[in-house]
Amino acid sequence: MxxxxxxxxxxxxxxxxxxxxxxxxxxxxxxxxxxxxxxxxxxxEDNGLQMAFLDGNQPDRLCKPMKDYIEERGGKVLTKKRLKEIVVNEDGSVKHFSLADGEVVVADEYVSAMPVDIMKRFVPKKWSAMPFFRQMDELEGIPVINLHMWFDKKLKNVDHLCFSRSPLLSVYADMSTTCKEYYDEEKSMLELVFAPCSPIAGGNVNWIKKSNEEIIEVCTRGLRN
Ligand SMILES: Cc1cc2nc3c(=O)[nH]c(=O)nc-3n(C[C@H](O)[C@H](O)[C@H](O)COP(=O)(O)OP(=O)(O)OC[C@H]3O[C@@H](n4cnc5c(N)ncnc54)[C@H](O)[C@@H]3O)c2cc1C
Known part of the structure; x- marks a missing residue:
């Protein structure tokens, strides 16, 4: 530029x-x-800049319908089942998944949707030189902090997602105006993304190590400005 x-x-x-x-x-x-x-x-694009909010919390309004969809078709959704190892056969195909609780999972197909930084640690030795998996070397996760701030009064706000240019804030919204479940004409509830929050993400300070009070304080200052 x-x-x-x-x-x-x-x-x-x-x-x-x-x-x-x-x-x-x-x-x-x-x-x-x-x-x-x-x-x-x-x-x-027409409607290229449209924003939409779920009408409630994600577990109930997003995850539950997906779980119901799978279960209605005979599937099972298991939570709190941490993967420990992808065990492979001599030819490199998957033999099974070993879970942290000792369970062994054998399946027709294996798909991972774990974050890339975690997936990198699980790639079996036999796969590590394969070009397909080497592509992950270039990818790095960015840590962020998500804040929910509940107020005892209604703040001046807009019925939209706000894009911040402040040094420590990213996007935020007053959920008491934008989201049906949290709708309140008397009190505000802000959801904010605090970023960059650590040197890994290009910031100067590791805010992840700071106390909640310090994070709220600097965030409130950012909102006032
Ligand atoms: C603060 C914030 C706000 C965002 N806001 C928006 C938004 O408004 N709109 C939007 O479209 N996107 C938004 N995003 C981006 C969106 O949340 C992500 O792109 C999306 O969640 C990525 O989904 P995913 O399934 O790939 O990964 P994730 O949601 O990170 O899921 C990865 C899963 O892998 C699991 N896992 C990790 N290790 C293991 C293991 N060993 N064994 C088994 N499972 C494991 C984790 O528990 C997790 O459930 C936001 C992201 C953040 C952080």
Whole structure:
């Protein structure tokens, strides 16, 4: 951007908020492909910039319908079943999954949807040199802190997701206005993403180690500004 003499204003007014909303990191740490692809969609697609909120909490309004769908078709959803090891055969195919509680799971197909940083630790030795799995070397998770702040009064707000340009906040919303389950005309409930929250994510301070009080304090200051 600087190379092509684009005004710094575009960075401070648009790119910071977009990069932090899309990937929870500042634009100088992120490939511009991410921001430009999103921008292209916002500009070129009808409804490309529509935001929607679930009408309630995720376990009840998102996870439960998915669980019901699976169970109605004869499937089972097991929780608190941590994977310990992907055990493979001599030819590299999966023999079974070993779970932390000692259970062994044999299946027709095995799919992992674990976060990439965790999946990297589970890749069996036999797979580690395969190009498909080597692609994960380039991927890194970004830690963020999620805050829920309950107020005893209604704050001035908008009925929308807010994109912050402040150094420590990403997206946030007043759920007492945007979400049916938390709707309240007297009291606000803010849900905020605090990012970047550690040096791994490009920040200067490891906020994950700080107390709740310190995090709330700096976050409230960010909102006031
Ligand atoms: C604060 C925050 C706000 C966000 N807001 C939005 C939003 O408004 N809209 C949106 O679309 N996206 C949002 N996202 C992004 C979205 O949440 C993620 O993209 C999405 O959850 C990724 O889903 P996933 O299933 O790939 O991973 P995850 O949701 O991270 O699921 C991975 C699962 O793997 C499990 N796991 C880990 N280790 C093991 C193990 N050893 N054995 C078995 N299981 C294991 C974990 O328990 C977890 O359930 C937000 C993310 C954050 C952090």
């Amino acid at each position: 600087r190379k092509y003499n684009m005004p710094e204003r575009i960075n401070t007014e648009v790119f910071i908020a977009m990069a932090k909303a899309l990937d929870f990191i500042d634009p100088d740490k992120l490939s511009m492909t991410v921001v430009l692809t999103a921008m292209n969609r916002f500009l070129n």
